[in-house]
Amino acid sequence: MxxxxxxxxxxxxxxxxxxxxxxxxxxxxxxxxxxxxxxxxxxxxxxxxxxxxxxxxxxxxxxxxxxxxxxxxxxxxxxxxxxxxxxxxxxxxxxxxxxxxxxxxxxxxxxxxxxxxxxxxxxxxxxxxxxxxRPCKLPDTCDSTFYILNKLSIMANFCAGIELRTEIKRIQCPSVTQFDREWLHSEQRKPVVIEGALRSWPAFKKWSLEHFLKVAGHRTVPVEIGTRYTDDNWTQKLMTFHEFVASYFDANSKEVGYLAQYDLFEQIPELRDDIAVPEYCCLACDPDNVDINAWFGPKNTVSPLHTDPSDNLFAQVMGTKYICLCPPEDSDAVYPIAGGLMRNTSQVDMADPDLEAFPNVRNARVYETVARPGDLLFIPRGWWHYLKSVSTSFSVSFWFRPPTTTATSTTEANLA
Missing domain, CATH: 1.10.3450 (Hyaluronidase domain-like)
Structure with missing residues (x-):
C-alpha cells in the first residue's frame, strides 16, 4: 500500500x-x-x-x-x-x-x-x-563482530574480593513440566541457564548489523547515553537506528549508547517475526501478556545490579554477556539505593566492588555465567542481577507473571 x-x-x-x-x-x-x-x-x-x-x-x-x-x-x-x-x-x-x-x-x-x-x-x-x-550502509569503522570469548578470562574481571561465587547451572532444554517443577515453582527458585531452547529462532540466521540497517535503518528508537543509568550524566535520546550504529558501534567511540529495555518488536514487527515467546512463560500467563524487551548495544554496555518485579527468561541472541546474580536474602549485602524510583538498584559496581565503602558485599552470594548465543537464562523474581556486554550484543528479555502483578518499563517515562 x-x-x-x-x-x-x-x-x-x-x-x-x-x-x-x-x-x-x-x-x-x-x-x-x-x-x-x-x-x-x-x-x-x-x-x-x-x-x-x-x-x-x-x-x-x-x-x-x-x-x-x-x-x-x-x-x-x-x-x-x-x-x-x-x-x-x-x-x-x-x-x-x-x-x-x-x-x-x-x-x-x-x-x-x-x-x-x-x-x-x-x-x-x-x-x-x-x-x-536511501539505503543505509554500515560504516567501515563499525565493530560488527559478535565474537565469543573465553569464559574464565571474562569472569576474572568481575566481583573481585567476593569469595562466595558459584557458576550458574546449565541444563539442556527441559520439558515445560520439568521446568515448572524444578525451577519456576521449586522451593529454592534458583537461576538456571537453559541450552537449546532457542534453536528454532530465525534470528540466529538472519540478524546482523547489516540486516538491522536494512529493515530498520531509518527507524527512530530511544537510546540510552552513558555507561549506566545510575550515573549523573546518563540521558536518553531519540535517533535513527543508523545514527545509533554509526555513532556508538564505532571502535573509536568514547561514549556508550544502549538500546535498552525497549519493546522494539512492537514498533518494528519485522524483527518480532524472528523470535518467539519461550513456552515456559505460559506457565504463568498468556503469551500475549509477556513483556518483551530488546537490549542491543556495543561492547561495555551495563545494566547495574538491580531487581525486577517479574520472573524473567533472558535470551542471548548475538554476542557475549557477563551476568551475575545475588539472591533476595542477600539484599542488605548489596546496598540498595534508599527510597525513590531506584530503590530496586544497588550502589555496588559489580565490575569493581568498592569493599571499603561497601564492606558487606564481600559476604554476598554471587551466581554468575557468561551468556552466549542460544542461552536462555531464568532470572527468578526478586533476584539481584548485573549484566555487562563483553562484545557487541543483542539480548531479549521476557518478563512473565500472573495477571495480578505488574511490571513497569521506564523508557517512555524517561522520554516524556
Whole structure:
C-alpha cells in the first residue's frame, strides 16, 4: 500500500476513529481541531493540516509532562497518535519521507493505540520507500563482530574480593513440566541457564548489523547515553537506528549508547517475526501478556545490579554477556539505593566492588555465567542481577507473571 491507499482507508474510517477520540475522553473541541486537520489534509491544504497537527501534538506533549508518565491519561496519548497519523500522512503525501518516518515513529513511541489507525503498517511502508531511495550502509569503522570469548578470562574481571561465587547451572532444554517443577515453582527458585531452547529462532540466521540497517535503518528508537543509568550524566535520546550504529558501534567511540529495555518488536514487527515467546512463560500467563524487551548495544554496555518485579527468561541472541546474580536474602549485602524510583538498584559496581565503602558485599552470594548465543537464562523474581556486554550484543528479555502483578518499563517515562 502507498500513501493514496492509506489516505483512502483513513477517510472511510474517519467517523469511527474520531468517535474513538470522544469515547476515550478527548474534549470535543480538540476532536473538532483534529477533524479540521484531517479535512485540510484531504483537501491538499498541507500548511493548515501541519499547523493544526503541531498545535495538537504540543497540547498532548504538555499533558505528558504534568506529573509522572504512568499517570498520564491514555486519551492524551491517543490524541498524540491521531495527530501523528494526520501529520505523517501530510508529510508522506508531500514527499518528505524522512520527516514522515520520524513523525510516525514518535507516535509509535509516545502514543497509545487507536484501533483504526495503524501507524505500524504506515511506518513499514514509509521505511520501504525510504530504503529504496536511501539505503543505509554500515560504516567501515563499525565493530560488527559478535565474537565469543573465553569464559574464565571474562569472569576474572568481575566481583573481585567476593569469595562466595558459584557458576550458574546449565541444563539442556527441559520439558515445560520439568521446568515448572524444578525451577519456576521449586522451593529454592534458583537461576538456571537453559541450552537449546532457542534453536528454532530465525534470528540466529538472519540478524546482523547489516540486516538491522536494512529493515530498520531509518527507524527512530530511544537510546540510552552513558555507561549506566545510575550515573549523573546518563540521558536518553531519540535517533535513527543508523545514527545509533554509526555513532556508538564505532571502535573509536568514547561514549556508550544502549538500546535498552525497549519493546522494539512492537514498533518494528519485522524483527518480532524472528523470535518467539519461550513456552515456559505460559506457565504463568498468556503469551500475549509477556513483556518483551530488546537490549542491543556495543561492547561495555551495563545494566547495574538491580531487581525486577517479574520472573524473567533472558535470551542471548548475538554476542557475549557477563551476568551475575545475588539472591533476595542477600539484599542488605548489596546496598540498595534508599527510597525513590531506584530503590530496586544497588550502589555496588559489580565490575569493581568498592569493599571499603561497601564492606558487606564481600559476604554476598554471587551466581554468575557468561551468556552466549542460544542461552536462555531464568532470572527468578526478586533476584539481584548485573549484566555487562563483553562484545557487541543483542539480548531479549521476557518478563512473565500472573495477571495480578505488574511490571513497569521506564523508557517512555524517561522520554516524556
Amino acid at each position: 502507498g500513501v493514496t491507499e492509506f489516505l483512502f482507508t483513513g477517510w472511510t474510517k474517519r467517523q469511527k476513529w474520531l468517535a474513538e477520540m470522544n469515547s476515550a475522553g478527548v474534549p470535543e473541541w480538540l476532536v473538532s481541531v483534529l477533524r479540521r486537520a484531517f479535512d485540510a489534509l484531504m483537501n491538499h491544504d498541507y500548511p493548515t493540516a501541519q499547523c493544526l497537527c503541531k498545535f495538537l501534538l504540543d497540547f498532548a506533549w504538555e499533558k505528558f509532562n504534568i506529573g509522572h508518565w504512568s499517570e498520564v491519561d491514555v486519551c492524551w496519548r491517543q490524541l498524540y497518535t491521531a495527530a501523528t497519523y494526520v501529520q505523517t500522512m501530510q508529510l508522506w503525501a508531500a514527499g518528505s519521507l524522512m520527516a514522515a518516518m520520524r513523525s510516525c515513529d514518535r507516535g509509535l513511541i509516545l502514543g497509545a493505540p487507536v484501533r483504526r489507525l495503524s501507524l505500524t503498517e504506515i511506518a513499514t511502508e514509509i521505511h520501504r520507500e525510504l530504503s529504496n531511495q
